[in-house]
């Protein structure tokens with residue numbers, strides 16, 4: 001049995017929409033920071049038949065199908081390197097991520113699964129190749145393979161490995177904190193997979209892809225490499241709100257943000273201006289607000305977060321990516 005430990009990542013330039021649904025080839029490039037927790041352990045082994053179990057989730061037919069499909073795609077990808085039979089493996093997921101709090105547990109689960117499979121099959125695979133395997137289960141999982149800051153790059157083809165993860169800088173490069181404020185723990189109505197499929201119906205979608213290609217992705221990478229917090233703040237907030245604009249204008253419309261989210265954004269902007277603090281906000285497919293900040297702003301942001309009535313608060317920082325345990 002091989003076990004891999006993995007954590008979520010939070011996007012700075014968001015992945016929204018696919019150019020190939022089955023292969024989860026991303027429409028646009030993206031960047032993120034990998035968190036140091038909470039973690040998921042994924043164990044795999046050869047077995048009599050395909051099986052998947054989880055300590056937090058009832059594995060219904062639909063969830064099982066997603067794992068089975070992912071394994072089939074991983075096998076198809078690995079067939080370009082070696083002939084490996086993955087049809088009879090057992091997958092055991094031990095998650096320490098509270099469900100539906102706006103932390104991408106699927107990113108941690110599928111990056112962990114891919115790293116564990118890479119260990120099981122005993123053929124030398126690079127992190128880039130493992131990121132392709134992770135992406136076949138969940139697009140954003142391609143980034144959790146790497147520690148620190150990572151990105152997904154697109155090639156101009158529709159091959160199964162046409163979108164790949166890569167590391168911008170490791171976890172020692174720049175420590176940022178993520179203070180996570182969870183306004184509501186209700187299950188989100190429409191998951192990302194379904195949302196991605198309708199992204200192109202938004203009239204803002206093509207402009208979004210163009211902006212990411214022309215300047216946003218590179219601005220974000222440069223800001224990370226130069227540890228330029230102000231630049232990162234500008235580009236990450238711009239991209240986050242632009243993704244939500246696309247979500248809100250696609251058919252059917254997806255409005256993941258709540259009144260609390262908007263109130264927190266306004267208050268954070270005020271605090272940033274009046275107290276000159278290095279902090280910015282970003283939200284994924286839910287009302288959860290991630291407050292990214294430099295160490296000097298961490299205590300103030302934690303105090304602010306704990307003042308929010310009815311909200312749960314979590315804390316994380318730059319993490320080291322997926323590894324075998």
Ligand code: DP6
Nearest residue numbers: 011014015138139140192193284285
């Ligand atoms: C809004 O990776 O969750 O968090 O491939 O269907 O699992 P699937 O989608 P997923 O999409 C992530 C969407 C996002 C933005 C991001 O993390 O880049």
